[in-house]
Amino acid sequence: MARYIARRLLLAIPVLLGASFLIFAMVFALPGDPIRALGGDRPLPVSVQNELREQYNLDDPLPVQYAKYVGALAQGDFGQDFSGRPVSEIISERFPVTLKLATVAILFEIVFGLLAGILAGIRRKSFFDSLVLVSTTLIVSIPVFVLGFLGQYVFGLRLGLFPIAGLNDGLRSYLLPGFVLAALSLAYVARLTRTSLVENLRNDYVRTAKAKGLTPASVVGKHTLRNSLIPVVTYLGADFGLLLSGAIVTEGIFNIPGLGRAVFDAVRSQEGAVVVGIVTLFVFIYIFFNLLVDVLYAALDPRIRYE
Amino acid sequence: MTSVLTSPTGAAAGGAPLLEVDDLYVEFRTDYGVVHAVNGISYTLNAGETLAILGESGCGKSVSAQTIMGILDTPPGFVTGGEIRYKGRDLLKMGAKEQRDIRGEEISIVFQDALSSLNPVFSVGAQIGEMFRRHRGTSRGEAKKLAIELMDRVRIPAAKDRVGDYPHQFSGGMRQRVMIAMAIALDPAILIADEPTTALDVTVQAQIMDLLQELQDETGMGLILITHDLGVVGEIADRVAVMYAGRIVETGATDAVFSAPAMPYTEGLMASIARVDQKGQRLNPIVGSPPNLADLPTGCPFHPRCPRATDYCPTALPPLLEVVPGRRSACHYAEEVLNDH
Numbered sequence: 001m002a003r004y005i006a007r008r009l010l011l012a013i014p015v016l017l018g019a020s021f022l023i024f025a026m027v028f029a030l031p032g033d034p035i036r037a038l039g040g041d042r043p044l045p046v047s048v049q050n051e052l053r054e055q056y057n058l059d060d061p062l063p064v065q066y067a068k069y070v071g072a073l074a075q076g077d078f079g080q081d082f083s084g085r086p087v088s089e090i091i092s093e094r095f096p097v098t099l100k101l102a103t104v105a106i107l108f109e110i111v112f113g114l115l116a117g118i119l120a121g122i123r124r125k126s127f128f129d130s131l132v133l134v135s136t137t138l139i140v141s142i143p144v145f146v147l148g149f150l151g152q153y154v155f156g157l158r159l160g161l162f163p164i165a166g167l168n169d170g171l172r173s174y175l176l177p178g179f180v181l182a183a184l185s186l187a188y189v190a191r192l193t194r195t196s197l198v199e200n201l202r203n204d205y206v207r208t209a210k211a212k213g214l215t216p217a218s219v220v221g222k223h224t225l226r227n228s229l230i231p232v233v234t235y236l237g238a239d240f241g242l243l244l245s246g247a248i249v250t251e252g253i254f255n256i257p258g259l260g261r262a263v264f265d266a267v268r269s270q271e272g273a274v275v276v277g278i279v280t281l282f283v284f285i286y287i288f289f290n291l292l293v294d295v296l297y298a299a300l301d302p303r304i305r306y307e
Numbered sequence: 308m309t310s311v312l313t314s315p316t317g318a319a320a321g322g323a324p325l326l327e328v329d330d331l332y333v334e335f336r337t338d339y340g341v342v343h344a345v346n347g348i349s350y351t352l353n354a355g356e357t358l359a360i361l362g363e364s365g366c367g368k369s370v371s372a373q374t375i376m377g378i379l380d381t382p383p384g385f386v387t388g389g390e391i392r393y394k395g396r397d398l399l400k401m402g403a404k405e406q407r408d409i410r411g412e413e414i415s416i417v418f419q420d421a422l423s424s425l426n427p428v429f430s431v432g433a434q435i436g437e438m439f440r441r442h443r444g445t446s447r448g449e450a451k452k453l454a455i456e457l458m459d460r461v462r463i464p465a466a467k468d469r470v471g472d473y474p475h476q477f478s479g480g481m482r483q484r485v486m487i488a489m490a491i492a493l494d495p496a497i498l499i500a501d502e503p504t505t506a507l508d509v510t511v512q513a514q515i516m517d518l519l520q521e522l523q524d525e526t527g528m529g530l531i532l533i534t535h536d537l538g539v540v541g542e543i544a545d546r547v548a549v550m551y552a553g554r555i556v557e558t559g560a561t562d563a564v565f566s567a568p569a570m571p572y573t574e575g576l577m578a579s580i581a582r583v584d585q586k587g588q589r590l591n592p593i594v595g596s597p598p599n600l601a602d603l604p605t606g607c608p609f610h611p612r613c614p615r616a617t618d619y620c621p622t623a624l625p626p627l628l629e630v631v632p633g634r635r636s637a638c639h640y641a642e643e644v645l646n647d648h
Contacts, residue, residue: 204423210378212489213410214441226428302473303427 001298004306005291012287017070020280024066027272034058034270038082052082056273069276079273081266087277090262097167098258101251102243104171104178105185109236113186114229117193121228122220124198132194136187148180148253165255177254181247185239192235196228203227230300234293241289245282323395324351325529326375326414326497331389333367333374333553336382342601344370346553347389349627352497352529357520359532359544359561361576363597367553368533372499375531376416377406393497412442415490419502421482425474431458431485432470438492457488461518480511484518491522498523499531504539516543537580541565549573552598552608555627559634567648569636571615574644607639615640 035052038044044052052058057065072079078087120132139147155176156164162176163169200206201224209223248260259278266274298304333345345367352358360368373379375391377398391398393414398406418424425434435457436450445453451470458466461484463477474482483503490498500519504512520543523530532544540547540561547564549557549572557570568574575593595612598604604611610620619639627637630645638644 204418204420205426207373207378208418208424208486208489209426211376211410211416212438212441213407213412214437215407218441223426223429227426230428301428302430303475 001295001306005295008291008294012284012291015287016280016283019283020070020276021066023276023279024069024272025062027267027270027275028062028065030267030270032270034082034272037269056082065272069273078277081271081274082269087274090274091259091278091281094257094259094262097256098244098247098251098260100174101178101181101247101256101258102240104174105182105243105247106236106240108179108182109186109189109239113189114193114232116190117232118197118225120190121194121197121201129194132190136190139183139187142183144180144184144249145253147183148177148250151176151180152253165253167256173256177247177250177256180253181243181250185243189232189235189239193228193232196231197224200224200228226300230297233300234297237289237293237296241286241292244285244289323392324353325394326352326531327390327392328371328375329390329392331371331374331391332387333370333379333384334387335384337601340601343603344384344553344600345374348548348550348553348555349389350548350555350558352531354496354529355523355527356546357523357530357532357544359534359540359547360550361534361537361540361547362550363535365597365600366550367600368550369501371550372416372501372531372533375499376414377410378416408442411438411490411495412493413495414497414499415493415495416499416501417483417486417490417503420506421479421486422474422506424486425482427474430471430473431477434474435485435489435492438489442493453492454488457492458485461485461488461491461522463488479507480514483507483511483515487515487518487522491526491528494526495528497529497531499533501533502535503532504536505534512539519543537565537576549576552603553600554608554637555635556609556637557635558627563634567645569630569634569641569645570638571613571644572609575612575614607637615644 035049035056035058036043038052057068060068069079076088078091080086081090116132116136120126120129123129142150152164155161163173167173197220201220203224205227206219206224209219214223245259247258248264250256251258251260252264259281263275263278263282266278294306298306328348328350330347330349331345332343332347335342335344348367348371350358350360360371362368370379370384374384374386375398379386386399389399393409398409401409425431429437432451432454435454436445436447439445439450439453440447455466455470458470463469463481463484469477474485477485483506487503498519503519504515507515516539519530519532522528532539534540544561546558547561548555549564549570551572557564557568557573559569564573565577568577572593575591578591579593581590593612598608598611604621606619606621606623607613607616607625610616613620617640623639625637625639625641627635628641630636630641634645636644
C-alpha cells in the first residue's frame, strides 16, 4: 500500500509539470498586453513598461519563460503579481477562505444528500422518494448562478436570514454560499445513495442478514449501507477535491475572497504567475484527493487491493 | 425409520411434530398479474428427520422455505392462507420481534449461492460471530473465538488464520461451509438447506452433503432439503415431498416413492435420471415445460405434460390423498400409477 501511494505521488510530478505548462501557454496566448493594460487610461512611461517586462520575463519566448518559472518554483519561489505581492502570500491568504467554504458545502452534501438518499431508498416509491426525485431533478437543472441569485433574493433580501454577500458575519456568511455551492453535488449524492441502496437491498446477503434474525435497522444500517456507501464515499472524496479547487461563480456572486475569485481576477489582468500558481495548486489538490479516494476505496471494500 | 411412515398430518411419537406447514398459500402481486407460487402445501418435519422437497425450478419450493424463515419480500410476496406451526405455535401470527428471535436461533437456512449470500465487506469471522452477538449478546472477542470453533467444526482448514478473511478469499466449497457454520452456530432445531450444493462441483457437493448429515447426526436437528437433485434426495432424505406448480403432488418415504411413484410427474422425474445401464440410449425427459404460475392450467396442473392424462384431468384438481398408509398422491389415477410399478 505504501509503495502504491509513493508511486502515485511520483506520477503526480509529470502531471503537475504538464498541467502547469499548458496553463502557462494559455496565459501566454491570451491577446493583449498586460503591462500596457496596467496603466489604464494613462499609459505608463515606456521605460517603466520595459522594466516591468524585464522583471516578469515577458519578452522571452514561451519555453524560456516557463523554464525560468519552474526554476524559481524549484527554489520555493511562486513568483509575484504585478504589484509585487508574492503569489505564495496570496494563496496562504485565500486558501483558508476556500477551505471553509468547501467544508461547509461538503457537510451539506453529507448530511442532507445522504439522509435524503437513505430515506428515499428505504421507502422506495413512497411520497418522500418521489419528493427527492423531483427536487433533485429540479436542482440539477438550475444553473448555479440562478440558484445563487435566487438564494440571495429569498434568504438574504426577503427573509433576512443570511448576509447577502461578503464575509462579515462569521460562519453564517458561509452557509448560503456553501449551500449554493453544494446544491448540484448534494442532489447527485442523494440520487447516488438512493440508487446504490435500492440496488444493494436486492442482494442475496440482505436476505441472509434477515435470516440471521437481525433487526431491520441492522439489516439496512449495517449490512446494506456499508456496501451502498462505497460509491458515495468515493464520490464525496473526489467532490471535495473539486470544491477546494475554486468556486469561481459562487465566490463571485457572494463576493467571497477565495481562491476562485483570485484566479478569476488574475486571468482578467493576465497575471501569469498568479494564474499558474493557483491553478497548479488546484491540479495538485485534485490529484491528491483522487489518490485519497483510491486509498479509501480499498479501505472500504476488501475486494480491492493495490500492489 | 418409524417416524418416516407417520402420515403427514399425524403426530410423531412423543408429541407434536417440530414443524407443521398447514395449507400454506403464497402469491406474488406483480405488475403483470398475480403469480400463485405456493398453493396450499402441507407437510410436517420431526426432530432428526430429513425431508426433501423436490421439484423443478420455479415450482415454489424456495418460496415456501423463505416463508417459513419469514424472509419473504413483502411486497410483492404475500402469504394469503395457512399456518406454519413451530412447536405448536403459528409463526405467521407472531409479532415481528418474536419472529426475529426464532430466526437463526431456532430455524436457520443455508442458501444456494454462498458468494452472493455472504456480505462481501465483512470478514467471515464477523459474519459467523454475528449470530452469537445478535442472539446471545456475546462480546466481540468471545464471538470470534466461537466463530473459529465453528469453522473448525465444519472443517475449514486453518480456521484460526482464516477467521479474518473475506468471503471472496475462499473457494466455493469453503464458502458454503462458512454459510453452514453460520446456520448451525446456535444449534437450531430446524435447518433449511435451499439447494445447498447446486452451485458447487460434484466432489464438493458430496462433501457438503456428508457434512450436513454429520451435523444432523450430532445435533438431532430436523433438516429440510430443497433440491432438484434426485441423487441427493435418494441418498440422504428420509421422506420426500414432490412439488409441482406450487403444490405438493406426492409425499412418502423416499425409498417407497423412488421405487414405485404414485404420480405421473414423479414417474417422469425417475425416468429422466441418466443411468449407467442405459448407456448409449436417449434420456427420457418430461416433455413440455413447467406451467406459468400466473396462468395455471385448469384441473390438474400437470395434465398438459402428463402421458397418462385423460379427458377428466383438465376438469378437476386432484386433492392430495392417501394412496397407501404413509403415502399421498395428487393424481386422479394414483392407485393405477402405483400398481404399474
